[in-house]
Amino acid sequence: MNLVEPILRHAIEQPGTIALTDGLKSLTYMELVQRMKKIAEGLQQNGLIHDHVAILSTNRIEFVEVFLGAIYAGCIPIPVDPKWSSNEIKAILEQAQPKLIFTETAFANNPVLQDLEKKLFIFSDAEKGSYDLWLDRLNTEAKLDDSNELLFIGFTSGTTGTPKGYMRTHASWIKSFEATKEAFQLNDMEHILAPGPFVHSLSLFALLQSLYNGVTFHIVQHFNAAQVLKLCQQIPNVIMFVVPTMIESMLQLASSDQTFIQALISSGGKWSEASKQKCREVFVGSKLYEFYGSSEASYISYVDVTTETRKDSLGKPFSGVEISIRDEHFQEVRTGHTGQLFVRSELMFLGYHHLPEETEAVLQDGWLITGDYMYRDKEGFLYLVGRAKNRMVSGGFNVFPEEIESVLQQLPAIQEVMVLGVPDDYWGDKLTALVKWNGQQSLPLEEIKDYCRKYLAHYKAPKQLITVEQFKYTSSGKIARQAMKDYMKRVMI
Template identity: 40%
Template sequence: MNICDQIYLYKYICPDKIAIKSENESLTYNDLNISINMIANGLLSKSIREGCKVAILLNNSIKFLEIFLGASKAGWTVIVLDPKWSSKEIDYVLEKSKPELTFTEDELVHRVDFNEKSMDLIIVNKKGGRKEENRNLNDFTDWVIRNSKNNPQLKHDNPILLIGFTSGTTGKPKGYLRSHETWFESFYSTNYEFGINFNDVVIAPGPLVHSLSLYAAIHALFIGATFYLVDKFSPHKLISVLNKVEDSVIYMVPSMTHSVIDCIKKDRINFNPPKILISAGSKWLKSSKNEVKYYFEGVKIFEFYGSSEASFITLLDPKGNNLKPESVGRAFKNVRISIRDEEGNEVGVNEVGKLFVSSNMIFSGYYDDQLEAERIIKDEWLEMEDYAKMDDDGFVFIVGRSRNMIISGGLNVFPEEIEKILLTLEEVEETMVTGILDKYWGEKIVALIKWKENQQLHFNEIKAYCKKYLSAYKVPQEIISVKEFPYTNSGKIARGKIDKKLSKERLK
């Protein structure tokens, strides 16, 4: 079972149909399959053993998708590296996962000292006139043209498609395993719930290194649709793309949607809205949804709630959005939901408990940490970190998130990681980082700081300092100075009390 088997059929069903399109390039299904085969055969010529891994450190490009699918067809497991990560984070993932080969690009190759690592390196857009010390470095064009265009014959099936890395509770990236089979299940459920089909043009303007955009792209190709690739998100660029495409389907996090609306309002731009808007990453405020409905006239809005480990959990469809916009919707197709108390017993209607999920879309475990997977998956039920309640109609409402995680702009941020950096400033005595509801970001990262006597830094100084050690999306967006923190009986900062107070103040 391989996700590329279905894509291969379109070489015969619709060879000249555009599979992937970007601003300056397009690729038919015939050409896409040739490229996939050449990359797969190149990898198989290196090794046919089971369990081989390849890393991708690339910005958005058609080559990213070709390499992902070529590796998948070869039965290699793909590791996706985020160019926005710090060099330390990239190095940590490479050391932990130990891929046999890494695809990267000229402007990113020096982010990591690949000479110290026993892996081959292939540069996708290698520029001339520069000498390389790495003997294992290859130019992508030179490498790929040596490989056969024929459909490769695999000697084994590798069930693991992808190792995705998401920040763990300590802020260090944690690898979750995704199989071909779970993506098949997700594809079928997506077809049922969203009604995306062969004739659609699918757009996901976020980075392909994030699961939402990568999933949207591969699902579009799986059903024979056209995927329109946006190299880098900007509201003006996205509006330009939408105005070229009729009846598009778009995947976005709320912060992107609000950027588009702000752009339309400010510049009075003509806008051709998509026919379907699929939102994920963070919950919209009700007022924000009304604004989206106004400016995205006639659009069908779908919001889904999920996680890297669980995939899809619930869906708030257009009807549900009108009935109960504050909820995260009902259980997704082929998903079972259970809300339980601390003893593991199911709670009653509208009672709060820990959320558990069961489906054939659940992940296959954590890379190099099977004990943690066994802790949260028992009897086919995955224990989530969220607390929730369910009403009489089956609508789920998320009440709180354990372990203090912030979701800002659709990205997971752990406050402990930011606090650790802030506490290295000699002017800071104590700090607590939290997220507050924001119509643009979903949650805005706010740092509360108790300063040492007669010492205080300007907000811009703090931002500049944090950017040295943190990815840009983890940098605080607001600073609040406090004289004292409230504490729990155990002497820890009382996060719950502070969050409650901040929420009340912002709602006034």
Template identity: 30%
Template sequence: MNFASLPDRRASLDPDGAAVSDGRQALTNVQLLRRVQAASRHLQDLGVGPGDVVALRLTNRVEFVLLLFAAWRLGATITPVNPSMTDIEVARQLTDSGARLMVSEDGETAVADGTAVLAVGELHDAAAEPDQAPLADPSALALLIYTSGTTGVPKGVMLDHANIDAMADMGRRALEVGPADRCLLILPLFHVNGIVVSTLIPLLAGASVTIADRFHPETFFDVVERERPTFLSAVPTIYSMLAALPDQVRPDTSSLRFGVCGAAPASAELLTRFEARYGFPLIEGYGLSEGTCASTINPVAGPRRAGTVGLPFPGQEIRIVDADGSEVPPGVEGEVVVRGPNVMRGYLGRPEETAKVLVDGWLRTGDVGRLDADGYLTLVGRSKDMIIRGGENIYPKEIEDVLVGDPSVLEAAVIGVPDEKWGEVVVAYVQPRPGSTIDPSALQSLCARSLTGFKRPTAFFVVEAIAKNPVGKIDKVSLRAAHTEVSARS
């Protein structure tokens, strides 16, 4: 199923069925098709055609979805842009991607030479003439997703239609999504998770999508009770905030079958505590933009193993390899590598960096993990986050999982800092739960009970909030930089 023609298919099968909505408008399938056709004609009139790149600098709204399908209808590519980025950062992405057009919120102006700007409020909602038939080319570039830049300058991940078609079908099967489902979209649409898991998978399955306003823990369950979604996808930070709501918050969550938890590691304690309180399971998965979002998931109906990120999606293979690239046995830690039709074409304009991560058809993730005898994957940490203390390798996730087990800790981030004697030592940043006070001495005792001596943090820093990147992952690059700056002044 090529997504360029999905609106046509939905309108043909169920014209009056619900398709997509936000707080301003709700579209049936036939209305979705008509709006996509109008937007496609508008883009075509602005000179957009096969191979062109259209940038979307938009908040979560129906028009984002319309423009996805409108661009694909013409054989064009979408590159989502984080609306909160600075003009310098936006200009860099527009220049690197070669974007012909940027669709932005009303009132914004051009930030890069050669890129025209269309205000979203000016987007046509009715076509003066019929649009062209959808161009269905599996090899055409569908999405150009820029990595978050936590390991350097953001790179454009090239995902073609074959990639997104494969990933959406894998997700539909693994999550058992069908026409009766209703997805609540709360993650940003500038990230591949929001596009694939919360938009393309439900629309492919004949389900509908409700785009929520900006996430606020205090009002989130009001939206759930009003919209009655059957599933959603979010990051651990969001679930942690919901789990930290006052005990008297007891919403009706009976419509929800599950919540997908991904984009960053979650502790087994959070998953267990959340389900016990709210009555629906969190299904933890794992993936990268380079793999079109997801590579493993705990089963929706089968046995879930807390602390793991589940089994490979149907059609994907997972291996654990050592430094030489040789596969290691179950239970042995090594680098996670992935193979399947979802793996990216490469990084735009960066053949050398592409060659480093795409080796003999396998995507080298840079993540460290192990497989058990049944194929469930447990992540140990990012190889780039690994701390080396006196020759001992330390993965922060193990320590972070211990720290969030303390009832006063909402989130924890562990980093390595330079040390004259050991090379690096461990320090921990911790964020308290609302209404709680963190006692560092209690955390020291907790770590002493749970961790070998060399893994224990040498210092605890209590902060109001731990820095995140735009997709909700803890930003350890900025955390290390801030720590170094403070240390230099003291």
């Protein structure tokens, strides 16, 4: 099935239902389909057949129109993050080679776009831009081209390096939509809100899930905790897809007698146990879920935070997701033992765009090698030990920062923490904890060490403690590890 087919059906069966709204402007399903068809007509008139169409934009209705119009025309949309550096944008556009680029007035003068000499269509808020003028000249007679299995090419958020293009198919995301309803028991789906950027898979997935199911998606251009909470009060039974940093911001303002949501679904980073407990108290009666996955794997496992009391568990696999935990010789490890996680399902990506060696390195015999080290308990619950790309060697021992961070996050005095290895002649990687404290209270290094040794091997306790006022984040809300490492190198020289 092509993903726009159910949207076409909704336009016939429920033409007046609001599909998209940003608080100022709304489109019904009928209006959305008409504009989608116009864009497809325009792309086909420009000679595009299975070609790439780049969208360099913040969250807005036009983003969705172009994304769907490209799919309808048989083309491949490529969301590009305006927050990336000019060098990153240039590298991505040169690799993707889009035939057309859609962007906003604020980004249209970027020298990168001018240098590429591509045809630009500009979204404008003040007056009719080239996009609106172009759309006015088009009709709705375009025919659906459903011959392309690719849905879109997205790019990883670049927490540790240069983003890679991951290719997603219609079938893999449609299967993922079905998994959402089954796992999270979303039988009363009417309104969906995902206040993160569309250029990242969590919010883009929530957007398309909403349109696939014929419900209303509420667009937030930029995340603001107060604005989001106000929307929650105005929208009955809203379902939210968020990252943990958003939850933290909302919890500072939310109160249990004013805020009700149907479901809060979190992913994209570590959701601390303290935050989970506060959510149970503030979002009384709401369903609370955390899922573990990736842009490449889609869903892997989930946990019902409302009732589950196992600390730091990533839950059990989604229906249809096979997992295998293997040692360095690719042999299955015993229950309770740590190994690298392999995943196999119909939800997975197709591969990395124009990166055959990287694709081959992670896809073997139908299994996706996640790069995450896990163990599974006797009841089948998964626990993350760490990520291979973040692994450090300290005093000859392999150490994963995530394992240490998980312990440190239990301390009330710590608001956020990141552990990294600072090059050291004696230790190899000197374990260093970067800590953003909760208020004015801070703890001495020896107290931190003593606490860690209660739960971790002695060599995993941090050897150094550095206070930071603020972390750097990716645009998807995760701590930008590589950016923080680069920053600490400059600071410590």
